[in-house]
Amino acid sequence: MATITPAQGELQVRTFQRSPLSRIRGHLGGLWGRPITQAILKAVLTVYVTSTITFGLIRLMPGSPVEIKIDELMQQSQMSYADAAASASGLFDINLNAPIHEQYFEYLGNLVHGNLGNSFLSKGTSVMSIILSVLPWTLFAVGTGLLLSFVVGIGLGLIAAYRRNSLLDHAVSTGGSIISSVPGYLIALLIVLIFGIQLRWIPITQMRGAFTSGITPGFTPEFMGDILFHASLPITVFFLTHIGLWILSMRSATLAALEEDHVTVARARGLTDGRITTAYVGRNAVLPLVSQFAIAAGAVVGGAVIIEQIFVYQGVGLRLVASVNQRDYPLMQGIILMTTVCVIVANLIADLLYSRLDPRIGRAGGATGK
């Protein structure tokens, strides 16, 4: 056993205390302790894992963009395979023969710089610019539909809970559970088939796209009206697919909130029914739904794919399907990554929002130290 003289021991202790590593750890400790730091780090990790899985999956898909193009040329122009291959290879400035790990690291490297690469098929167009041109339309349609369904659903759920076991309650909650169990694409198909084709009430062909071509974009009433006209069907579908969820969640949350002791006390305090409903029952019941809303909003961006396809609405979903059909790897990667980021950001917002709205969460272990 080695013997340490008192002086040596003291020295060791002192160096340990003053080591820069521990000092850094001390600084980071304060930062690490914050929920937001942890949430952001988790978000970054999720983005990395998703992008890696996406990268791998896409390259496992049968048929590369070049092969798809060769097939297309052979069928359309009756070329021989060799001719088609020669002209197809000239169309793409990509090297898919590079080892997979090189492609991967190049992709990651670009990603770190915020560069999602260029589209294979539309030469010279960056994936980012394509996404930016379609994303607002999806966000607009999804956001409007979801927001409407939230507001209306919360109102109906609250009323249903207040009139528990009345005819209205039964109608609203049964309707809510039926409609929330029908998938959105079915509703979309029914709208197209019944109102568009059978009854011809809705001019579905005119409503395709995000806006009528030829109209000048801008904050003019005509343009706004036109946007709404084109988005109205997707909005209707997003509204219908979500309203049931909000009705049912709000109804049960309100019923639970009504049972709270503090509501009884509020009545004993002689507060008006209006004040109790808004500030003591409604507000408390809505809290958990706010985070549910943010999560739903994130998920719907990815879920819009089929709906946009059915209505031919110029959003992210429509573009994703096209890119898959053409094996436009960078665009697929970009859109899927963007969808993931939407979900993650939504969750992050939900977390932060909830802790702002509910003081019991945000301040736990915080400055007040209770």
Added chain:
Amino acid sequence: MPVLSVRDLSIDYRTRRGPVHAVRDVTFDLEQGETLAVIGESGSGKTTLAVGLIRLSPRSARVTKGEIRYDDGKRAFDVLSLDTERLRRFRWADCAMVFQAALSAFNPVITIWEQFLDTGRAHGMGDKHKVHDRTRELLDLVHLDPNRVLRAYPHELSGGMRQRVLIAMALLLDPRIIILDEPTTALDILTQRAIIDLLRELRGKLGFATIFISHDLSIAAELADRMLTMYAGRIVERATVEDLFYRPRHPYSVGLMRAVPRVSGALGSVASIPGSPPDLIRLPRGCSYYPRCPFHVDECLQQDPPLLRVDTPDHEAACIRWETVAAALGSDAEAPVAEKLA
């Protein structure tokens, strides 16, 4: 002139098996400034009575008969005949209530100050600064630091602090009556003591009348002027505190006294009452305490005995055998009952 007169009040709960007669023919007066304690075991109808007085009973409850007359010298009315709006204003302004569940008495997501303000505004205190000044004054009165409490959310305060806040809030509109429904039940013993002392102090300063609901006889004895014993929804004994503790005349009151452990008594002197309260849906014929009563005779089964005058005009007991009970306890009024029966 009593500030509150309750006459023949009966409250039923509707259930699938039939109506539960939770409160039956309750009659009592609450005088200005006095403290009336209502004691009894769980399920005796104490809380149903308390919330019934401000008509805050759950939806399944129904007042089948009776009258709750409020008279503060300026206004007099039957609480049961008030419309929704007048009832709302009666609550808290004339008759406030401090609940058992003080821990969950406040909305967890808004600050204490906002809840004071809500209460003030609901009763026409439009001036925010006036509510604020009054609130600070009251928080001082209940020995809390207004600067800290007003900005706090309920979960940031301890149980005892929350109970004090609720008491302060009960005083906001200077009501003539405060109903205290087991205000110390959820608190530890030291906090209980502090709250009791506080209530005595406030009562002395402000002079409101109190209805004190409790199953804790020692606390009730400390605060009350007069006491009511409730059993199976009825008042079975009405007496001053001293009479009830030294000269109880209803066997149930005697049983309650004996169930209280005493500092001086041996461990064996504590006795529970055998059996359990009757089914309030199918009440037995005759005296509802009959099956548990050590003094019962066949005559007890003939009718549910009315309140009979015993000893003094201020003392009533619903027992035809009260003289036998008195004889069993002895005429010596010096020692509390529990020790005599041990």
